[in-house]
Amino acid sequence: MERTCLAVILAAGDSTRMKSSKSKVLHPIANRPMIAHVVDAVARSDISSVALVVGRDAEEVAKAAQMGSVKIETYLQGERLGTGHAVLAAREAVARGYDDIIVTYGDVPLQTEGPLKAARQGLAEGSDVVVIGFHTEMPTGYGRLLVKDGELMAIREERDATDAERAVRWCNSGLMAINGRKALDLLSRIGNANAKGEYYLTDLVEIARSVGGRVTAVDAPEIEMTGCNNRAELAVIERLWQERRRHEMMIAGVTMIAPETVFLSYDTAIGQDALIEPNVVFGPGATIDGGAVIHAFSHIEGAHVSAGATVGPFARLRPGADLASGAKVGNFCEVKNGKLGEGAKVNHLTYIGDANIGAGANIGAGTVTCNYDGVNKHETVIGANTFIGSNSSLVAPVSVGDNAYVGSGSVITADVPADALALGRARQEVKPGRATALRERALAIKAAKKAKS
Numbered sequence: 001m002e003r004t005c006l007a008v009i010l011a012a013g014d015s016t017r018m019k020s021s022k023s024k025v026l027h028p029i030a031n032r033p034m035i036a037h038v039v040d041a042v043a044r045s046d047i048s049s050v051a052l053v054v055g056r057d058a059e060e061v062a063k064a065a066q067m068g069s070v071k072i073e074t075y076l077q078g079e080r081l082g083t084g085h086a087v088l089a090a091r092e093a094v095a096r097g098y099d100d101i102i103v104t105y106g107d108v109p110l111q112t113e114g115p116l117k118a119a120r121q122g123l124a125e126g127s128d129v130v131v132i133g134f135h136t137e138m139p140t141g142y143g144r145l146l147v148k149d150g151e152l153m154a155i156r157e158e159r160d161a162t163d164a165e166r167a168v169r170w171c172n173s174g175l176m177a178i179n180g181r182k183a184l185d186l187l188s189r190i191g192n193a194n195a196k197g198e199y200y201l202t203d204l205v206e207i208a209r210s211v212g213g214r215v216t217a218v219d220a221p222e223i224e225m226t227g228c229n230n231r232a233e234l235a236v237i238e239r240l241w242q243e244r245r246r247h248e249m250m251i252a253g254v255t256m257i258a259p260e261t262v263f264l265s266y267d268t269a270i271g272q273d274a275l276i277e278p279n280v281v282f283g284p285g286a287t288i289d290g291g292a293v294i295h296a297f298s299h300i301e302g303a304h305v306s307a308g309a310t311v312g313p314f315a316r317l318r319p320g321a322d323l324a325s326g327a328k329v330g331n332f333c334e335v336k337n338g339k340l341g342e343g344a345k346v347n348h349l350t351y352i353g354d355a356n357i358g359a360g361a362n363i364g365a366g367t368v369t370c371n372y373d374g375v376n377k378h379e380t381v382i383g384a385n386t387f388i389g390s391n392s393s394l395v396a397p398v399s400v401g402d403n404a405y406v407g408s409g410s411v412i413t414a415d416v417p418a419d420a421l422a423l424g425r426a427r428q429e430v431k432p433g434r435a436t437a438l439r440e441r442a443l444a445i446k447a448a449k450k451a452k453s
Helices: 034-043 058-065 083-088 112-124 183-188 201-210 233-251 434-452
Strands: 005-009 049-054 071-076 100-105 128-135 142-147 151-156 172-180 213-220 328-331 334-341 345-348 350-359 369-370 380-381 393-394 398-400
Touching: 005 034, 005 058, 034 058, 034 100, 034 112, 049 058, 049 369, 058 071, 058 393, 071 334, 083 183, 083 201, 100 112, 112 172, 112 213, 128 151, 128 201, 151 201, 151 213, 172 183, 172 201, 172 213, 183 201, 393 398
Parallel strands: 005 049, 005 100, 049 071, 128 213, 328 345, 334 350, 350 369, 350 380, 369 393, 380 398
Antiparallel strands: 100 172, 128 172, 142 151, 142 172
């Protein structure tokens, strides 16, 4: 849209029902603060200006809301005197004369750009106020939208509704669009002559109509209007977000054997024909290319897995892990800030940290890159087609050249040239008959202890 628009996001609540040491809008959904989900929806609605109304944890909330494409100004609501009062906390921004004003809430993280754009379209078509509603089979507790001849006549709270009005299934979400040229006048007319002495944004419906304005409503999916007040609702929203995103990915060509057991982050990217087995968790920053396989019970965060690579089962990829095509990280392995070249294999029981592993290299079971000296991290470089024997420790900084061999059980503290064999272990000694003597001694000690008892 070419029309200018300001989004007023209300996030000043005390969050008392959340029983938390921090504002509820800071609680994460898919590893992202819920306030950031709301700002993202606003940004996708072609809105670049936001007035963020804050209260508790104001600085933290403002920081969590920051997004590169959106200009955010914060306004403090000192007293909590209702939603109408909250919007007017951003009076300075509202007064700038935007074409459209969108009012939304920081604790409704499942909202998308669709209903916001529809509400703006309603303003463009001549409405002065557009209320966003949703249809539900369980309307108890919600205000009902009463519509006649295409116009919204009133929002009737349930306690004031007749039996016929209570039967209405179209409910008020609280989200609203207002003609920006008339917004200050309309908002200033909201009174507080009610039981709580508060200023309610819903009064705008009748106020706008009373001065000859047009008021309409648009519909939104019920799921998108789900608000959060406590930890139980937080869990519900997390489930709904995960279900929606999994479905989108599967429709786009990702295979999930047991999707209900896969947990995604807000920025998880998975390509077509990737296979995700059960009980996989993706932390922030995970990118899985098409055709990759993630086996069960793996945890991936801040990592990239290329096409044809496989991970797990029971593997952990930490930030900086980067697997090239055909690479493999097997069971009970951990990779942190490690790059695996094409076809490289880290099959089992191994830690790869701050390392660069060449194409075709094979890292044996129990290998550890000893990257930390207690103060600093150091790099290990392993060349192409190198073979590292099982139970080896590579003490960084160290490099092993192309096509080299490291014998099993070695501790490597110096660089190994290409094509060389390195053995860093004590020579084996065999003492015939000594095992029998040791066993007899142990049995004698055991017998003596038993006799004393």
